[in-house]
Amino acid sequence: MKLASVLVAFLCMARMDAATANSFVVGVEEIDYYPLHSYANGKFSGYGRDLLDAFAKQSGHSFIYTALPVSRLFHTFLNDNSIDFKYPDNPSWQADLKKGKAVLYSNPVINVMEGLLVKPEKIDQLSETSIKSIVTMRGFTPWPFEQAMRQKVNDGTIRVYQEDSFRKVITLGMTGHYDAVYASPIVINYYLDEVLHKPGALVFDRRLPFESNDFSLSSIRQTDVIKQFNEFLEKNQPLIMELKRKYRLTDKSVQ
Template identity: 30%
Template structure:
């Protein structure tokens, strides 16, 4: 009888241990919602794989902390819906100033800044002296908000024209369909140089309204993971810098 009791207790302990292990394993899995855009060197989808500097940073964190990360590419508007609805664990990139209407009433945890950037206007070299008062059209990638130009867009001074892809937007700007492209400066130069083979076809005009800011990791569900990520970034600042430098992620953003 005693032997049977001990055997039963051992089996129960084994089952509890197994359940705890499975629960722990489940806790270590993270689904990160990402933008399904060509935004290299920051991020992009290549042959079904999410690549770029921001993935490299998160992958290094995940390896160090034992997380299994799944990157889920989504259109920007759907990405916000998934963040709010709990369909993803974290969103990357994010910013406290983005999607404020969608996030209203929610407690969103944001990481410390991951990558700095400039969003500004690229124009044809011959138009670099054109003042802001003479702009009538501005192009953006669909889903992105040109915060530095919002007042002019809202009062109808400038017409906003959206394009689904960065490459198409830049081509439109080169041929004059829009007067300027409001884009991430580092990403736009990469696309011009490496994808479109049009180096120098457009230039950043720092005299026009632009934004200097940062990309963050965010979560509605896992403030603890965001805090853990912050601690890891602080302890591995040189590694994070090396990744950003290797990709050229902050070119034009400092």
């Protein structure tokens, strides 16, 4: 009994030490969206990881990264206290799920263009009325569509196919069996150039709907840390630019 009491006391002290050490859990997307962010082979990497690690090091915090599928991550973040922060996040994403939730967003850490990419021979050939099929990552929603196009998605006139692997999304897009791929051209171009070695196999079509998304760090409970993170972003612009150059995020050709 005495040993049990000692163990209980030790565990309580360990939990208190962990709390005072400012250790937080960051929920991240279990997808390979490199170079923006990636969770592959049990490791979180990319621009988002480097930026969050730099903030943690400078502030004295410790981040533990937990990866979940995109849709499940939203539900867990909003309804389960096991996650302190979500990255990336945006007020427009899953807005219906967030109703009644006091989510605080950091200042943007990067602005990302997302839209439709097509095979080169289809560039400027498609329109909002002629698109019939799109392939994208599971949990992604083609937000830039106007209400009329969203209605077509909802009623099945425009079919949206979702895959768990981003590599599979790109491969399917390259077959020509789908009209377009919905994603960031930054990610598409990286995969085509560095992974598949097929540069230009898909092309960003600016005549089709696209949008500019801010990626932020969000939290429901750790609002003070979000404020600290905003200060970090404001005071460390040279570091942020260095990280963007490291991951080729300043190259306008990828947008």
